[in-house]
């Protein structure tokens with residue numbers, strides 16, 4: 001039986017921005033649905049500016065979404081009061097890109113790990129100390145590092161401390177926003193292997209946000225591809241990596257170094273750069289950049305087409321589906 005640890009439905013977030021002195025609305029996330037299962041990783045990928053971190057920040061309620069719902073297990077995070085939310089943080093834990101800003105420079109490793117235990121468990125000092133030793137062992141950090149300060153640690157060690165702290169209160173789910181982006185390649189591999197092992201041992205669900213296709217291949221069980229606030233393709237990792245279908249997914253995968261993607265293939269290029277999320281096109285978001293665009297792509301947001309029971313794509317042209325009449329299939 002699979003247990004859903006995180007469900008996101010209809011999530012929408014707009015920001016008010018000033019453009020040439022005028023107030024405009026930027027749509028960072030535009031009605032997306034996601035589900036993360038216990039023991040599995042959903043990888044959310046997409047170019048810079050596609051809205052990935054805004055999803056993460058809405059899930060953690062660091063920003064308030066404009067619409068949609070976030071559920072943790074069977075409880076609605078969206079409906080929780082601030083106080084209840086703080087308690088729920090035992091279950092939602094975040095690991096961000098930069099372990100330097102995630103750790104208080106004035107706290108030793110031991111103090112950093114003690115903080116969530118004091119806040120969330122009510123355990124006495126000796127019990128917390130035992131848990132800290134257990135956490136250090138769990139992330140394979142030398143117990144002697146307990147009295148060190150973040151500046152006395154390597155980048156990889158710091159990220160292990162951040163991960164240990166996230167695990168302190170036995171979460172069901174980790175939100176990983178570019179967890180390896182600041183690390184060297186060799187350290188990156190170790191941290192990914194660590195995350196994989198911890199996931200297996202503790203049955204954790206992961207929402208992994210990453211630019212790094214190697215990370216996505218190593219951890220991702222499912223992949224959701226995001227572009228300008230929408231999920232344009234999703235499926236099991238093998239389906240999306242082996243049969244990338246949306247022009248955006250094809251471009252994203254073909255832009256990766258061959259060593260990472262591990263196969264030869266023809267390059268698939270888009271024109272230009274990701275446009276501003278202010279005044280999005282009415283139809284397919286990729287329309288101005290896509291070499292396969294047809295006039296119908298301007299007509300409205302394209303329907304979601306199912307390629308298998310688990311693989312869907314918002315592009316009837318590349319899905320080989322008849323473009324008319326349009327058949328809308330549930331994601």
Ligand SMILES: Nc1ncnc2c1ncn2[C@@H]1O[C@H](COP(=O)(O)OP(=O)(O)OP(=O)(O)O)[C@@H](O)[C@H]1O
Nearest residue numbers: 015017026028047048049050051052053054055277
């Ligand atoms: N607080 C904010 N105010 C205004 N605009 C914002 C704010 N936060 C994000 N945005 C905009 O929302 C869009 C999505 O940003 P977001 O940080 O979610 O992208 P991302 O996919 O995480 O990118 P990256 O890969 O660079 O981290 C961008 O256009 C960004 O400029």
Ligand SMILES: [Mg+2]
Nearest residue numbers: 052053054177
């Ligand atoms: Mg981001």
